[in-house]
Amino acid sequence: MSIEIRxxxxxxxxxxxxxxxxxxxxxxxxxxxxxxxxxxxxxxxxDFSDVSFMDSSGIGFxxxxxxxxxxxxxxxxxxxxxxxxxxxLKISGLDKIITIGRCKNEDN
Amino acid sequence: xxxxxxxxxxxxxxxxxxxxxxxxxxxxxxxxDPRMDELSDIRTAVSEAVTNCIVHAYGDSVGTIxxxxxxxxxxxxYIRIKDKGCGIPDIEKALEPMxxxxxxxxxxxxxxxxxxxFMDKLTVKSKVGVGTTVTMQKKISRx
Numbered sequence: 641m642s643i644e645i646r647x648x649x650x651x652x653x654x655x656x657x658x659x660x661x662x663x664x665x666x667x668x669x670x671x672x673x674x675x676x677x678x679x680x681x682x683x684x685x686x687d688f689s690d691v692s693f694m695d696s697s698g699i700g701f702x703x704x705x706x707x708x709x710x711x712x713x714x715x716x717x718x719x720x721x722x723x724x725x726x727x728x729l730k731i732s733g734l735d736k737i738i739t740i741g742r743c744k745n746e747d748n
Numbered sequence: 749x750x751x752x753x754x755x756x757x758x759x760x761x762x763x764x765x766x767x768x769x770x771x772x773x774x775x776x777x778x779x780x781d782p783r784m785d786e787l788s789d790i791r792t793a794v795s796e797a798v799t800n801c802i803v804h805a806y807g808d809s810v811g812t813i814x815x816x817x818x819x820x821x822x823x824x825x826y827i828r829i830k831d832k833g834c835g836i837p838d839i840e841k842a843l844e845p846m847x848x849x850x851x852x853x854x855x856x857x858x859x860x861x862x863x864x865x866f867m868d869k870l871t872v873k874s875k876v877g878v879g880t881t882v883t884m885q886k887k888i889s890r891x
Contacts, residue, residue, distance in 0.1 A: 663763035
């Protein structure tokens with residue numbers, strides 16, 4: 641599990657790689673929140689293209705960043721979600737409050 | 749139902765074992781030659797149940813989590829996840845989507861909802877102070 645964070649104009653881009661569960665979310669949360677609070681981006685883009693596994697801990701992780709960004713007056717967008725995690729995202733209803741973009745080459 | 753094959757693992761409730769346990773169960777499930785999405789469902793359901801044991805059943809302490817997985821007659825995959833943790837006082841409430849006792853830890857309260865929708869059958873038995881046993885079943889399509 642790793643997270644690559646970079647600032648692109650007013651947006652913070654966080655590319656997550658590997659398996660996102662309760663164990664891995666804890667460390668990523670600390671690292672990402674530090675950057676959010678330090679750089680105060682307008683938008684946080686969570687790139688999930690390299691996430692190979694995610695359970696509902698990932699939902700908690702996205703919700704937590706959504707709350708933090710909202711407090712700071714910003715927004716969150718989740719991009720490139722692979723097929724295998726769309727099912728978990730669907731159950732959560734997160735797509736009602738956050739823009740979620742699926743991988744371009746996936747049809748479901 | 750006739751048991752065709754069975755495996756058991758037990759491990760301490762440390763969060764690092766979340767990935768180990770779902771991978772171990774998925775490796776066993778491969779014997780049924782599941783589709784990728786079926787295997788992914790099993791991995792996710794196991795991960796949810798094990799995370800519940802770690803976060804809720806044992807909390808700040810470390811206890812043992814026991815998993816029994818079986819291949820049953822009729823291409824059915826059976827999983828039992830057992831802890832000897834604090835137990836669930838109100839199972840009905842715990843099964844409600846979005847209900848969580850640990851919002852400060854960013855728990856979405858979706859663990860059981862995921863297990864329920866990713867598997868065909870979910871049973872939760874619990875006794876306060878004794879522990880919780882979650883059993884799940886999923887029919888794997890024949891190819």
